[in-house]
Amino acid sequence: LSWDKKHNFVVADLGKENNLKIGDILMAFRDNALIGKAQIEKIEDKTSAAAILPEWKNVEFKKGDVVRKI
Secondary structure: OEEEEEEEEEEEEOHHOOOOOOEEEEEEEOEEEEEEEEEEEEEEEOOOOEEEEEEHOOOOOOOOOEEEEE
């Protein structure tokens, strides 16, 4: 997981190969605790870019956070 704070999106190393599609919701975890959610807006075979949902915009995402599809 990487995070673009300025544009409020995350990039995950999950993509079409993981059966994801545009509109899917991703959950981000740190130490097994939910820290945020984002909706996929762009997807490639092995990566996806997701906009952070409004209620999670104040979260500090970090490289290494774990991402899973809802």
